[in-house]
Amino acid sequence: MRDMIAPTPDVLALLEATFDAVVIMDDRGRIQAFNESAEAMFGYRAADAIGRNVSMLMTAIDRLQHDDHLKRYLGGGEARVLGKGRDVWVRHRDGSEFSVFLSVGRIPNSDPPQFVGFLHDTHLRRKALATLDHERQRNRLYLDLAQVMLVATDRNGVVQLVNQRAFRVLKRTNAEIMNRNWADTCVAPDDRAIARAAIRALLQSANDEPQSCEYHVRASDGEDRFITWRGVALHDPDGVARGIMLSGEDITDQRRAESEAHKALERMNSVARLATMGEMAAGISHELNQPLAAIANYSQACSRLLRVPEPDIPEVAAALEQVSVQALRAGEIIRRIRSLVRNEDVRRETQDINDLIREVHTLLASDARVHDGRLALDLSESLPKVKVDGVQIQQVLMNLVHNAFEAQSNEINRAGHPAEAFEVLIATRPTPEGDVEVSVSDLGPGLAGDVEQKIFEPFFTTKATGTGLGLAISRSIIKAHDARLGYRANQPHGACFFFVLPAQQEPHR
Amino acid sequence: MKDLPQTVFVVDDDDAVRNSLRLLLKSAGLAAEVAASAQEFLSTYDAAQPGCLLLDVHMPGMTGLEMQHQLNVRGAAIPVIFITGHGDIPMAVEAMQHGAFDFLQKPFRDQELLDRVQRALTRDTEYRARLRQTERIRERLASLSPREREVLDLVTQGKANKMVAGDLGVSQRTVEIHRAHVMQKMEAGSLAELVRMMMTIAPPQ
């Protein structure tokens, strides 16, 4: 240090030791001390710097400000420059400008006042930042090249980061998404609750496990896309969750294709259902013709009864009442048929399998009737409930029962056999594992060995007028219920088709 | 000449159909008796009762076709009209081949049913009349002496008295006397009538 005023040896030693550049100036801004680091920083030798105004180290803008600040301080105003560190741009001897972190303090007990400025070289920091920035850019590139959508939000769900793909899917600009609430801005209204709940769940989760969820986002043009998301919580070093990161894949088209496939299967199912209903037409028409015949007979009888000179009014009244009873009976049958034929969405409900069987009992019994056979039920009491699509299970039952009666009808020599010989039995029972077995057994010829293999194949049929679809569809319905449609021989002869439905656990409350 | 009133028998397991049919028949002035099953009917039916039968095809236990078979086995001749909630041609053909009088599908127009019932009742009346007539002819036949019977057989074959005398080894005069007795006992006005009587009781070919 040269030409100092007043610094003690310790101070001097301190000043020399410090890594930072130190410049001491008087109250007029004249440089009074200039340490080695300052020499290195600015490219001036101390000798060339001392005596000159500190403004030579500043950029044009700062120069003005500095004088201002100084004046103000000296004028007794607020110490803008003192006590607070700030980034300032300074000027190298060669004219290049760079940023340093400046702290200024007043040398205590100095009169006239002297000021010491510590300038911290932020060059390294900048370099680090530049590297970081470069890294970030590279990451950005990766983010943007990624085929997935990437979105990061803070704890409140405000968007901090979005990648190119997300912009494209959402058809929005940076300004429209950044720093806005994710759920309110980009998620389809019906799904906002799900989105918020998902973010909450991530923030609250105890571990780092990614979590998945699916919901619709809405693009700026109103188009909804269905996204499957995987999210992680982002923690700071203390382990506090600061935000979340979501990676999302647009599966709208995939889902559409799946939904089309599902619809096609449903259509096949309803075709098969109609085919089954067609095969059951004999039983159905029989069932409907009974009440219709009664209605016709009663009302025609009434017409005749009223033609005589003194009609028996009570008799006519009683007959007319029967007409309505029978009409309602017919309506009930039609309602049941309609519900079986209607193209309803698959709806799984927890229910009692025995109730389902009893619902279609009338229809099944009428099929029995036209085959001159009998339908028997052996339903176990207090079975666990199952979660099934009732209409589809009933369809399977109709198919199996109808097949059973057809198989028995083909027995040539019926004479001499008691009625029990042509009985089809529907049975339900619990399995040792606690599930529910449903079986349909007949006393027909049973299946020959090689037929047993092929019986579930689509379009395989042993019937002259069969479509061959019934069992294949039944099997796929049962399969969709996580069960298997199986066959075993009945004793002493005949066939038994069965399936086991998983018991539905009652939810504990 | 009706000795006993005609009854329409109704056998159908469906309550509504049974009761409505009974009322319909009653409103047309016909007497009806109902049964809910084939067994119920067969256990109380007396073949001497004139009338006809309305029979459902599909019934639990014994079916309509099985009951028809039972009636055939018993030799009952009551005309059977099948009524069915579901009928197809093969079933109808089978029923007719086994001797059914008619076959109707539910629901039917009342006039349709009543016409066919009337036809069946007429058939039953005619049949019973023929039966009675046959009975009477048999009775008269049984009253003939063996010789008279011989003469009857030969005469109705178309042989002249002379030929008959030759076949039997008696005189023509004897034949003439026997013949007169036969005509009287058989209550026949002419040879042609006698021949018709014999054809009536002959078994159908």
Add this chain to the structure above:
Amino acid sequence: MVGSKDNGGGANKHDAKPVRTIIVAGQSSQRTREVLRALRGFNNVIWPTSLESALAQTSSAEAGCLVIADDLREERVDDFLLEARELQRNLPIFVITDPDDVAEAVSAMRHGATAVIEIPPSYAVLWEEIARAMQ
């Protein structure tokens, strides 16, 4: 149209059976053609040009069975049936109907048909019945 064949082998093979005919009575309609097509494979199927000649064929000794293929525009099926029955008491007579026309089938049975067959679908039944009739 195939004419009837006459075996005429009475003198040569004394135990030769006369070849019996399957007489198809019907107008020139789609159903008649379907029936004729279905009967390919049987010998001696003849399709007379008119109902009169059909009746004439029915009355001959070579008649094996009679198939009334359609509704016979010229005449009612039931009446034709009665006439045919009159000519041959024991001849198998089959009436072809539309599916599910039970009333028509019953009426045909009451007028003397041996059996009534629905076409479509019962070609198999038709073949069985005719094969049995011709034995």
